[in-house]
Amino acid sequence: MRPVSSWGRLEAPPHDIVELTDRDTVAASLARGPGIAYGMGRSYGDACLNPGGVLWRTAGLDRLISFDPASGRLVCEAGVVLRDIQKLMIPRGWSLPVVPGTQFVTVGGAIANDVHGKNHHVVGSFGEHVRRLQLVRSDGETIDCGPDRRPDLFAATVAGLGLTGLIVEVELQLRASTGPWLEAETVSFGGLADFFALSHESEASFGLASDRSEAGWEHTVSWIDCTSGSDPRGLFMRARPVAGRTGKPWRERSRRVPFTPPMSMVNRLSLKPFNALYHALGRRRTGVQVVHYEPFLYPLDSVLEWNRLYGPMGFFQYQSVVPRAAGLEATRDMLDAIARSGEGSFLAVLKTFGERPPAGLLSFPREGVTLALDFRHSRVLPQLFTRLDDIVRAAGGRLYPAKDARMPRALYEATYPNLPAFAAHRDPGMSSGMSRRLMGS
Amino acid sequence: MKIVVIGATSGIAEHCCRLWAAEDAADFVLMARDPAKLEKIAADLKVRGARSISLAGPEFFDPAVIKSFADATVAAGPVDLVLIAHGWLSDQQSCQDDLALCRESLEVNAVSPVLFAEAFAAHFARTNRGTIGIIGSVAGDRGRKANYTYGACKGLVGRYAEGMQHRFAGSGVKIVLIKPGPTDTPMTASQKARGVRLAPVAQVARETVNGIRRGRPMVYTPPIWWPIMLIVRHIPRFVFNRLSI
Numbered sequence: 001m002r003p004v005s006s007w008g009r010l011e012a013p014p015h016d017i018v019e020l021t022d023r024d025t026v027a028a029s030l031a032r033g034p035g036i037a038y039g040m041g042r043s044y045g046d047a048c049l050n051p052g053g054v055l056w057r058t059a060g061l062d063r064l065i066s067f068d069p070a071s072g073r074l075v076c077e078a079g080v081v082l083r084d085i086q087k088l089m090i091p092r093g094w095s096l097p098v099v100p101g102t103q104f105v106t107v108g109g110a111i112a113n114d115v116h117g118k119n120h121h122v123v124g125s126f127g128e129h130v131r132r133l134q135l136v137r138s139d140g141e142t143i144d145c146g147p148d149r150r151p152d153l154f155a156a157t158v159a160g161l162g163l164t165g166l167i168v169e170v171e172l173q174l175r176a177s178t179g180p181w182l183e184a185e186t187v188s189f190g191g192l193a194d195f196f197a198l199s200h201e202s203e204a205s206f207g208l209a210s211d212r213s214e215a216g217w218e219h220t221v222s223w224i225d226c227t228s229g230s231d232p233r234g235l236f237m238r239a240r241p242v243a244g245r246t247g248k249p250w251r252e253r254s255r256r257v258p259f260t261p262p263m264s265m266v267n268r269l270s271l272k273p274f275n276a277l278y279h280a281l282g283r284r285r286t287g288v289q290v291v292h293y294e295p296f297l298y299p300l301d302s303v304l305e306w307n308r309l310y311g312p313m314g315f316f317q318y319q320s321v322v323p324r325a326a327g328l329e330a331t332r333d334m335l336d337a338i339a340r341s342g343e344g345s346f347l348a349v350l351k352t353f354g355e356r357p358p359a360g361l362l363s364f365p366r367e368g369v370t371l372a373l374d375f376r377h378s379r380v381l382p383q384l385f386t387r388l389d390d391i392v393r394a395a396g397g398r399l400y401p402a403k404d405a406r407m408p409r410a411l412y413e414a415t416y417p418n419l420p421a422f423a424a425h426r427d428p429g430m431s432s433g434m435s436r437r438l439m440g441s
Numbered sequence: 442m443k444i445v446v447i448g449a450t451s452g453i454a455e456h457c458c459r460l461w462a463a464e465d466a467a468d469f470v471l472m473a474r475d476p477a478k479l480e481k482i483a484a485d486l487k488v489r490g491a492r493s494i495s496l497a498g499p500e501f502f503d504p505a506v507i508k509s510f511a512d513a514t515v516a517a518g519p520v521d522l523v524l525i526a527h528g529w530l531s532d533q534q535s536c537q538d539d540l541a542l543c544r545e546s547l548e549v550n551a552v553s554p555v556l557f558a559e560a561f562a563a564h565f566a567r568t569n570r571g572t573i574g575i576i577g578s579v580a581g582d583r584g585r586k587a588n589y590t591y592g593a594c595k596g597l598v599g600r601y602a603e604g605m606q607h608r609f610a611g612s613g614v615k616i617v618l619i620k621p622g623p624t625d626t627p628m629t630a631s632q633k634a635r636g637v638r639l640a641p642v643a644q645v646a647r648e649t650v651n652g653i654r655r656g657r658p659m660v661y662t663p664p665i666w667w668p669i670m671l672i673v674r675h676i677p678r679f680v681f682n683r684l685s686i
Contacts, residue, residue: 002636017634021627022478060627063481064488074488088463088489 013051039106045405046433078108127158127359138429158360250292322397448527452626456646550594
């Protein structure tokens with residue numbers, strides 16, 4: 001038994017860790033369950049934890065199996081880290097269609113949480129690009145499924161939080177890439193109405209009906225200064241691939257937070273100056289420039305173990321999505337509630353999602369606007385979260401399980417209506433802290 | 442670049458090969474005990490950019506077969522690099538209780554690696570070029586009660602490499618002795634279960650590949666093991682024997 005924590009570092013319960021290193025022997029290891037697959041441990045709460053029980057670590061299942069350079073189809077094991085694929089494939093003219101805000105996640109984890117990226121309005125979520133996956137169930141059965149083979153089980157496995165079996169092998173459709181360079185622009189904005197106008201202007205040309213045009217921006221995301229009230233200022237960052245032009249040479253340089261400070265570095269004293277500084281630095285960058293994809297798409301990856309900055313108590317993330325029609329009001333209400341609680345967030349991120357059918361039964365992304373917030377551990381949080389839950393629920397939205405460590409079961413059941421259909425596909429040998437908290441088993 | 446890897450399913454060797462495949466589009470000749478596992482690694486290296494891969498049937502002990510393997514491999518085309526990486530972390534208590542196991546550990550971890558090194562060195566001496574990388578271990582730097590069978594094997598490999606470095610001094614042939622600390626690979630699963638801190642295998646592989654490229658005689662990886670072992674080697678015996686390390 002060894003202590004394991006997830007990215008939020010809220011707890012480090014003991015686990016019985018089973019290393020998977022050979023895809024042909026996975027079935028035998030699953031007999032030791034119930035348990036849950038653990039890749040890079042980047043989910044924030046208990047989705048990847050199974051306190052007191054078995055964790056199947058997939059880091060050793062990291063082999064590529066085949067690649068067809070003509071079609072861009074890549075077959076690989078589920079423990080392959082997205083960064084490895086990007087580094088290998090971008091020079092060959094292919095890239096992952098969807099990558100979340102960090103490259104340090106596994107393919108299996110990206111499917112089990114059906115992750116999204118800054119280009120959701122163009123390509124949707126990760127699960128939309130999976131052509132086939134191989135699932136090993138705890139009874140020893142190996143099942144191939146995909147959009148055209150056992151589509152019901154496939155839809156349950158995408159965003160299925162690892163609960164339908166262990167994903168061992170995956171076939172992905174990569175997307176043609178023009179190379180590592182992006183034309184990026186930072187636009188400073190003064191309120192939520194500006195944010196929605198910028199989103200519309202940047203993304204409208206990618207709508208389902210219209211053609212892609214030069215005017216569109218493939219990647220969009222905004223940082224907001226959540227200490228600046230309920231109509232916050234912020235930075236709208238957008239980018240699109242650019243061929244034939246290169247920017248400043250990008251040298252990968254990662255720093256590491258060397259130790260866990262005794263208290264959270266993000267606190268009442270630091271929050272305002274941090275946000276003001278970030279805003280001021282961002283404003284100096286406004287305008288169009290050519291940048292490398294890594295610092296644009298994964299800004300936090302250059303600071304390894306940044307989660308330590310929140311101190312020994314860890315931190316919470318709160319990511320919601322609400323329909324666009326209710327987006328302005330709900331976002332304003334949430335920011336208002338946060339301001340009144342006296343807490344605040346440094347990594348406050350706002351982004352619109354496109355209108356696409358969900359890839360999985362329990363997929364988080366839906367048409368609307370998503371707000372991601374981080375909170376240090378504090379006494380007022382339970383009350384604040386209850387207030388935020390009410391706003392999200394009233395607006396017809398929902399929360400992102402990959403970021404969650406505390407959502408009430410009633411909220412989950414009310415906002416994920418496909419839950420009963422999902423239950424039929426569960427593997428009884430798969431269980432996590434999250435599944436017991438939200439589904440009862 | 443043509444690279445021969447003995448023990449290609451070892452975690453460190455596999456990760457070194459990934460770097461050589463992606464960065465040098467190398468041609469590989471791979472040998473390992475488990476053919477099914479080797480097939481998977483070969484497929485992986487192919488996708489990562491290896492130009493060609495041929496798999497050799499496993500033979501780790503018969504000197505005549507080892508020699509003819511080296512001869513045939515060199516005859517098929519000049520070899521630039523040989524990485525000798527096979528090994529088995531034998532349990533110390535079991536080696537003390539079972540002499541057959543003790544002998545097996547000595548053969549796998551000490552005798553076999555030097556036979557491969559000697560077999561290829563003969564060819565490299567003739568052409569005056571080529572690099573032999575041998576995976577030793579920090580465990581070989583000083584005998585300790587916790588693992589002296591394995592440590593003695595790695596010590597023998599290290600001393601052998603030192604002799605070959607002397608032999609090839611000033612020539613075009615490089616002998617690189619790599620001394621990893623405990624590394625996160627399938628071989629060390631039992632250490633990991635006991636909570637030993639292990640270095641990430643990708644980092645150890647990166648430093649191994651860099652060391653081999655520069656032809657450095659000795660590579661401690663992670664580098665912190667160099668000062669640690671300097672101290673461990675120099676602790677006086679009357680102090681050392683009272684320590685439980």
